[in-house]
Amino acid sequence: MNKSKQYAPATQRNREPILEVLLRVVPPSGNILELASGTGEHCIFFAPAFSPRQWIPSDPNPIARDSIEAWRQESLIKNIQSPLNINAEKLSWGLEEQQLNITTIVNINMIHISAWTACLGLMEGAKRILPSGGILYLYGPYKQGGKHTAPSNESFDQSLRSQNPEWGVRNLEDVIKVAEDKGLMFQEKVEMPANNLSVIFQKQ
Numbered sequence: 001m002n003k004s005k006q007y008a009p010a011t012q013r014n015r016e017p018i019l020e021v022l023l024r025v026v027p028p029s030g031n032i033l034e035l036a037s038g039t040g041e042h043c044i045f046f047a048p049a050f051s052p053r054q055w056i057p058s059d060p061n062p063i064a065r066d067s068i069e070a071w072r073q074e075s076l077i078k079n080i081q082s083p084l085n086i087n088a089e090k091l092s093w094g095l096e097e098q099q100l101n102i103t104t105i106v107n108i109n110m111i112h113i114s115a116w117t118a119c120l121g122l123m124e125g126a127k128r129i130l131p132s133g134g135i136l137y138l139y140g141p142y143k144q145g146g147k148h149t150a151p152s153n154e155s156f157d158q159s160l161r162s163q164n165p166e167w168g169v170r171n172l173e174d175v176i177k178v179a180e181d182k183g184l185m186f187q188e189k190v191e192m193p194a195n196n197l198s199v200i201f202q203k204q
Helices: 009-025 041-050 062-075 116-129 151-163 172-181
Strands: 031-035 055-057 102-108 135-140 184-192 196-203
Touching: 009 041, 009 102, 009 135, 009 184, 009 196, 031 041, 031 116, 041 055, 041 062, 102 116, 116 135, 116 172, 116 184, 116 196, 172 184, 172 196
Parallel strands: 031 055, 031 102, 102 135
Antiparallel strands: 135 196, 184 196
């Protein structure tokens, strides 16, 4: 058993509903960049559905990258690349000069477990990297109209803020405004398990 492999229990619960949305919204060609890939379990599940297009995982945490690589090597799935070291907050992700033909960016459960600057950086990076018609897919809990959508989300928000005051469940309207300021137009939101949302943007 590979000791580098990490496990996230929520992955088992949300991966099928997320894939169902991705299959519907991801463009028919081009590669997929996943930011904040975490354990790597999601990309192992998603990538085969998009073969031969490449799934490009990334994470700024070296422990997460080791886990992603361990899952990748064990899976023998051909269209997953080795994980990149990308911090969404950085002004450059180190991809801009590469010809990676990325038409989709997937970001699951990041913007509430990071500072608001990570969300700002995500939108700025998506503006730089995505072509016209490219898709940005977000998944996670959101407040709507400044209010929590479920008591469990409110408790989760309080837990996050107690760990780090810069973290917390974001207001969906704030995220949409930041995205649209970068030319990423809000397309739709999809209700997901455990009071989460899929939120889809398209680059103009």
